[in-house]
Amino acid sequence: MSPTALAEKTPDSPARQIVESAVVRFAGDSGDGMQLTGGQFTLATAFAGNELATFPDFPAEIRAPAGTLFGVSSFQINFGSRVIKTAGDAFDVLIAMNPAALKVELPGLKPGGIIIADTGSFGERDLRKAGYDANPLEDGSLDGYQLIALDISKFTLEAVKESGLSNKDALRCKNLWTLGFVYWMYGRDRKPTADWLNAKFKKAPEVAAANIAAMDAGHTVAETMELPDGLHGFQVEAAEIAPGTYRTVTGAEALAWGLAAGTHLADIQMVFASYPITPASQVLHSLSRLVEYDVLTFQAEDEIAAACAAIGASFGGSLGVTSSSGPGIALKTEAIGLAIAVELPMVIVNSQRAGPSTGMPTKTEQSDLYQAVYGRNADAPVCVLAARSPADCFETAIEAVRIAIKYMTPVFLLTDGYIGNAAEPWNIPDINNFEKIPVSFRTDPEGFHPFLRDEETLARPWAIPGTPGLEHRIGGIERDYDSGNISYDPGNHQKMTDTRFAKIAGIAKEIPAQTVEDGNTTGKLAVVGWGSTYGPISRAVANSRAQGMDVSHIHLRHIWPMPQNLGELLKGYDHVLVPEMNHGQLVTVLRAEYLIDAEGMNKVSGQPFKIVEIEDAIRTRLEK
Amino acid sequence: MNVVTPPEALSPKDFATDQEVRWCPGCGDYAILKGVQKTLADIGARPENTVFVSGIGCAARFPYYMATYGFHTIHGRAPAFATGLKLANPELDVWLVSGDGDALSIGGNHLFHLLRRNLDVQFLLFNNEIYGLTKGQYSPTSRVGTQSPSTPWGSLDNPASATVFALGAGAKFVARGIDTNQKHLPTVLTRAHAHKGASFVEIFQNCKVYNDGVFENFTGRDVSADMQIFVEHGKPLTFGKDGDKGLILNTKSLTLKIATIGENGVTEDDILVHDETNLMIATLLAHMEPPTMPVALGVLYCAEGVSYDEEVGELVRDHGRKGKDKPDFNALLRAGRTWEVS
Numbered sequence: 001m002s003p004t005a006l007a008e009k010t011p012d013s014p015a016r017q018i019v020e021s022a023v024v025r026f027a028g029d030s031g032d033g034m035q036l037t038g039g040q041f042t043l044a045t046a047f048a049g050n051e052l053a054t055f056p057d058f059p060a061e062i063r064a065p066a067g068t069l070f071g072v073s074s075f076q077i078n079f080g081s082r083v084i085k086t087a088g089d090a091f092d093v094l095i096a097m098n099p100a101a102l103k104v105e106l107p108g109l110k111p112g113g114i115i116i117a118d119t120g121s122f123g124e125r126d127l128r129k130a131g132y133d134a135n136p137l138e139d140g141s142l143d144g145y146q147l148i149a150l151d152i153s154k155f156t157l158e159a160v161k162e163s164g165l166s167n168k169d170a171l172r173c174k175n176l177w178t179l180g181f182v183y184w185m186y187g188r189d190r191k192p193t194a195d196w197l198n199a200k201f202k203k204a205p206e207v208a209a210a211n212i213a214a215m216d217a218g219h220t221v222a223e224t225m226e227l228p229d230g231l232h233g234f235q236v237e238a239a240e241i242a243p244g245t246y247r248t249v250t251g252a253e254a255l256a257w258g259l260a261a262g263t264h265l266a267d268i269q270m271v272f273a274s275y276p277i278t279p280a281s282q283v284l285h286s287l288s289r290l291v292e293y294d295v296l297t298f299q300a301e302d303e304i305a306a307a308c309a310a311i312g313a314s315f316g317g318s319l320g321v322t323s324s325s326g327p328g329i330a331l332k333t334e335a336i337g338l339a340i341a342v343e344l345p346m347v348i349v350n351s352q353r354a355g356p357s358t359g360m361p362t363k364t365e366q367s368d369l370y371q372a373v374y375g376r377n378a379d380a381p382v383c384v385l386a387a388r389s390p391a392d393c394f395e396t397a398i399e400a401v402r403i404a405i406k407y408m409t410p411v412f413l414l415t416d417g418y419i420g421n422a423a424e425p426w427n428i429p430d431i432n433n434f435e436k437i438p439v440s441f442r443t444d445p446e447g448f449h450p451f452l453r454d455e456e457t458l459a460r461p462w463a464i465p466g467t468p469g470l471e472h473r474i475g476g477i478e479r480d481y482d483s484g485n486i487s488y489d490p491g492n493h494q495k496m497t498d499t500r501f502a503k504i505a506g507i508a509k510e511i512p513a514q515t516v517e518d519g520n521t522t523g524k525l526a527v528v529g530w531g532s533t534y535g536p537i538s539r540a541v542a543n544s545r546a547q548g549m550d551v552s553h554i555h556l557r558h559i560w561p562m563p564q565n566l567g568e569l570l571k572g573y574d575h576v577l578v579p580e581m582n583h584g585q586l587v588t589v590l591r592a593e594y595l596i597d598a599e600g601m602n603k604v605s606g607q608p609f610k611i612v613e614i615e616d617a618i619r620t621r622l623e624k
Numbered sequence: 625m626n627v628v629t630p631p632e633a634l635s636p637k638d639f640a641t642d643q644e645v646r647w648c649p650g651c652g653d654y655a656i657l658k659g660v661q662k663t664l665a666d667i668g669a670r671p672e673n674t675v676f677v678s679g680i681g682c683a684a685r686f687p688y689y690m691a692t693y694g695f696h697t698i699h700g701r702a703p704a705f706a707t708g709l710k711l712a713n714p715e716l717d718v719w720l721v722s723g724d725g726d727a728l729s730i731g732g733n734h735l736f737h738l739l740r741r742n743l744d745v746q747f748l749l750f751n752n753e754i755y756g757l758t759k760g761q762y763s764p765t766s767r768v769g770t771q772s773p774s775t776p777w778g779s780l781d782n783p784a785s786a787t788v789f790a791l792g793a794g795a796k797f798v799a800r801g802i803d804t805n806q807k808h809l810p811t812v813l814t815r816a817h818a819h820k821g822a823s824f825v826e827i828f829q830n831c832k833v834y835n836d837g838v839f840e841n842f843t844g845r846d847v848s849a850d851m852q853i854f855v856e857h858g859k860p861l862t863f864g865k866d867g868d869k870g871l872i873l874n875t876k877s878l879t880l881k882i883a884t885i886g887e888n889g890v891t892e893d894d895i896l897v898h899d900e901t902n903l904m905i906a907t908l909l910a911h912m913e914p915p916t917m918p919v920a921l922g923v924l925y926c927a928e929g930v931s932y933d934e935e936v937g938e939l940v941r942d943h944g945r946k947g948k949d950k951p952d953f954n955a956l957l958r959a960g961r962t963w964e965v966s
Binding site for chain 2: 043192242247290291294296300306308309311335429431464466469473
């Protein structure tokens with residue numbers, strides 16, 4: 001197909017094509033503003049009443065050399081009039097702001113999908129940098145797609161001519177021009193973005209005006225030009241969405257607010273101590289603004305200090321929280337061991353990323369499950385929870401705070417780079433609907449010692465400095481069961497180790513029984529997931545069930561201890577399949593705990609599972 | 625009307641726990657423990673508001689012997705625990721106890737940040753120039769050539785000066801004492817306690833088992849008068865058996881030298897007067913070492929500065945609840961762009 005010619009449309013242009021859902025991927029250079037463009041498209045789409053899920057996918061380099069393959073920054077959104085659970089597999093529309101973006105992203109485009117490309121960025125040098133010998137927009141290699149090749153650079157310069165911006169600054173409005181174009185394609189309202197631009201560039205109104213002009217121009221061009229055959233724009237009807245007040249939320253935001261909600265419900269201060277690390281820093285940024293909500297943040301000198309400061313804060317009667325990603329968690333490990341030994345509440349957030357070592361900091365993985373469950377010296381059990389989606393981070397974080405305080409224990413809260421960065425619409429909950437988290441600081445000196453335990457939970461009392469009569473010493477040396485004093489007694493160490501184990505195992509008594517997300521409680525195949533694989537698994541299982549397959553979806557929030565009924569539940573299926581973005585961690589734990597023949601399905605490419613990959617695995621399993 | 629009864633005065637013994645002290649016989653730590661307990665009684669410290677935080681090492685057992693709150697943490701990280709503790713409750717009176725390995729080897733990073741941050745705590749560094757608890761390896765303050773189980777032919781690396789390090793890190797209060805000098809040590813600790821911000825005190829502590837007598841060249845009975853100088857703000861820097869020795873500043877080379885009053889026309893007016901607010905004088909004093917120079921003891925440096933605790937308090941005043949009873953959490957969740965679905 002040849003590049004589109006500009007031509008006036010006839011007034012009786014055909015109506016928009018109605019589609020149930022669409023996947024759009026914005027791709028460009030790191031400096032092209034693709035994340036911003038995607039974010040605005042997300043907001044406009046949410047306002048249009050669609051269900052949606054997003055996947056920001058960007059390089060670790062802050063400003064990678066322009067035009068390179070490794071400098072491509074992308075943002076994917078899946079939206080529709082039906083329930084959307086993932087950012088989508090193959091995309092319907094690819095926006096390629098330069099040859100590198102086209103080269104990197106083309107394999108993900110559906111056959112016959114739409115490409116919007118900026119010919120102004122397809123010069124000889126740009127092509128060479130991306131490794132193209134010939135211009136793919138002209139050599140017929142894209143014949144299997146619907147190509148909309150436009151000189152977006154030139155259009156943008158024309159649109160913002162009046163603004164007085166330099167050429168360079170004017171060209172930076174290209175992304176808004178493109179956004180305007182895509183807005184027209186999907187019938188999106190431009191006003192929220194215009195409002196946002198005006199607010200963002202309050203101090204530079206000429207920049208706001210130029211960007212708005214570019215967006216409007218892109219919209220007008222799309223409206224008036226003749227698109228490839230049969231393309232008249234799309235309409236995605238509003239989804240049936242539960243009533244309520246909504247906002248878009250990323251996992252990092254929801255997690256930060258969830259932690260703050262937890263300490264708010266407990267009516268204590270949170271001290272959040274952290275050291276910047278990708279992709280966890282956003283949680284620190286969000287919480288640093290919440291001083292009004294009794295949150296103090298502390299950017300420590302390193303990961304270890306962050307963990308230690310959190311524990312020190314818990315000793316003092318605040319809830320200490322620390323947050324990092326795998327390599328940083330590794331550094332905190334010794335401190336976490338101390339928190340286990342002295343039995344202080346603490347929440348440790350791990351925004352997992354691809355590893356080992358530095359690995360791929362901006363790419364997602366869920367390979368720190370072993371680290372959370374087992375990764376310490378000695379017998380050092382902790383509670384481990386995992387959030388499944390951006391919105392789920394809120395509730396899971398509250399749960400982490402609740403368990404940490406009730407059981408006087410560190411709690412791991414696992415999320416990952418995908419959940420942290422991805423946004424979804426969120427039916428904002430009412431804080432008053434959450435149960436309060438009771439906190440009782442010990443004040444009575446009568447019969448007190450620091451390891452006097454609650455008979456039911458086995459938790460020790462929270463006795464904080466400043467309380468007269470309760471002066472006591474705690475530390476890493478083994479403590480006597482009956483006094484808390486230093487003890488090297490063999491029998492005592494056995495008893496304390498058993499007690500620490502029993503305390504954590506006892507959490508299982510209060511966590512909800514494991515339910516089945518979708519499908520029957522017995523059958524041929526259970527697909528068991530945890531964390532961010534929730535989206536693709538649930539869609540794949542739903543699709544497979546719609547085709548009559550006997551498959552069920554079970555998704556764990558409680559990784560350690562596991563729900564009491566989980567073993568029995570899993571034994572009710574002929575096969576258990578465990579898709580994970582690691583080399584097989586939960587599957588090993590399930591096999592070890594329940595002696596079942598669970599089978600792994602593993603992907604460690606830094607990319608989330610595609611629905612189709614899990615559908616294929618389900619089919620193969622059932623055909624066995 | 626409520627009658628407020630003043631808390632009964634506590635004696636040093638009231639700050640001792642019932643736990644058996646387990647340092648080696650003759651360890652300098654016993655003397656320091658006594659000095660600290662006396663100081664707490666002297667300053668009228670309340671056990672419930674006092675917290676001792678330590679890392680790992682012989683010195684780090686200290687909290688177990690204090691009838692206050694205590695936290696024996698992990699190696700080198702006591703400053704970080706103390707920071708979190710003070711963020712939770714800035715009213716607490718927090719003392720950190722550390723050794724040369726804990727503070728300057730594994731914990732050098734944290735000590736540096738504690739001092740530059742100026743957290744309002746007292747940091748006591750028991751310097752015995754050796755690793756005691758791990759049985760005698762050389763430490764970052766050991767002199768070159770120290771023979772130890774890990775350095776059979778003598779240590780190779782240059783030692784660090786704890787006090788020079790503290791000054792370099794930006795500490796606003798830097799002082800020194802000697803374990804066995806029970807008259808002097810409590811006065812230094814009292815000053816450290818009175819100072820707002822991070823107060824750093826290096827205490828020369830003899831390790832009877834692994835490094836006995838390492839400080840003899842300035843603590844020995846026969847040499848101490850000539851090899852120790854007790855600095856006092858506003859007073860001339862004199863020392864010696866007869867008090868006739870003094871420090872003179874060579875203004876050309878910016879170095880200190882020893883002079884004797886009454887010799888070569890030197891009068892008391894020529895002797896440098898200690899100004900504890902002067903970083904340059906403190907630095908010159910900190911660098912003095914035997915055998916050529918005496919060891920400076922007392923408060924070398926004490927300057928005004930805003931503590932981290934105060935900065936955090938101000939942040940909370942400016943951006944916190946501002947008198948509001950309980951913040952409206954629902955308002956937080958609904959701030960920004962929202963939309964209604966009905």
